[in-house]
Amino acid sequence: MRTYRQGELIFLEIEKMPNWVKDKILTNKKQLGKVIREGEITGHKHEITNQGAVLVENSDNSFYNYDDEKQKDFKLPAGTMFLTSKNTIKIEHPEHKTLTLPKGDFVVRIQREYDEDRDRRVRD
């Protein structure tokens, strides 16, 4: 499983997109635009700049396991995003070098910071 990073975003390649994500892509539900994440403080965006990539968010308040046996322990918190494309994916950000992902399916994870009450995601 290849992994890539741009700032606080981590892209983990997955072997098989869960069926429920495919359904959402096919029905255009939960599709997001080109901005993967926008900095809370700076307003800087991690943005997909070429055509063909689709970003989908699991916004249900539950954990999902992949339906693939090999990855079934990979639990996903609410808000997890998936990225898929049949071509390479270019992601740009004003402060980071452009990240080029190969074609395929990815889970997008956000770098976390410790909070005594709960883990929280890194603020950009």
Added chain:
Amino acid sequence: MNIQTSGATAGRNLYHWFGDKEKSNGSVEIKTGKTKEIWLVKQGDIVGYDEYTGKSKVKEVRYGQYIKEWKRGKLTREDKVKSGTNLALVPTYHIEKSEIEFLGEKATLFNRMYGGSLRKQTIKYKGGKIAFELSRYSKRPLEIKYKNGKIYAKLVGEIDEGEIISKTYDWKGENRIIETHNQVENTEKDKGEWQNIFRGQDASLEIFDKEGKVRCSGKIQNRQRVGEWIENYEKTYYLQGVKVSKNIFDGKIEPREVLLIENAQLRASLIGKLGLERIVKECEGKVIDTDTERGYELISLPIKARKPNFTSEQVDKEMRVLKVKCPSTNVYYCLRVPPNMEKCEQARQWTLGVNQREKALVFEQES
């Protein structure tokens, strides 16, 4: 379309919310796993339902009439409606009236019940003027008025009508708004109850006296008071639901003092205000581990631990921070990591979502 129900027995509360379409007559089928429910609607009211497990009927409810239950094809329960008991299935739509006192005036409370649940509450003063009207699911700001027509309260946000209307059938005692208001007024007993009026993320409220002056106002986020408030005519300040002095609210606090704050949420909020980098720089923490190749440092800083709520609870007595350098920008920044981190790489992997005993992430490309 969804149907929500709560409670149990024949007196269960029932919301029948059919989304954009209201079903006036006929039936609605809901399947959940092996269970199927067929809800019967007549002239806009739900009159009952049949429940099936597989192909077998297991329950039949007709509101206001009876409940029947079957187990393995055998009738195991048949209860008819008796007035004055739990099984009294009230008519689907009715109004309950109570004579009450509201904001010091005699008034009548009207609870409009629909299918066993409260749908709308109205309080009218003697003489006919309305104090307020609150409908379930209403998203409009709620205005509550004195008898003279002047506004007593403005509540903006998703109001949890279950909190406002404390009881449904035997309404007694003070309306929750007044109860909460009194708690706020009496600062000794102030437990920050106002946020319980709301559910959802953002809300705001204003409470006026009879002369129209603001007595209490402020914003609520995540059920916590935030920002500047007015309480009993005086300005107060809140960070993450904790009342603080104006100086602290403005960030005029020494980094060392931040580490002495017991409340973890408040401390985190102030660290955010001052910046972790400044705290690390000015507080001279102890370096636990270094990664000279990448310029990382794992630093420990002592913090004031709060008292644990129970004997087995572990509370943090130190703060561990990973100082990292961004490969793109060459800027150093700090990330707080769990206090059990011992090595820079371990801490870094933790921030990338890798937990203990999981495989470390190795990147094809990083920027």
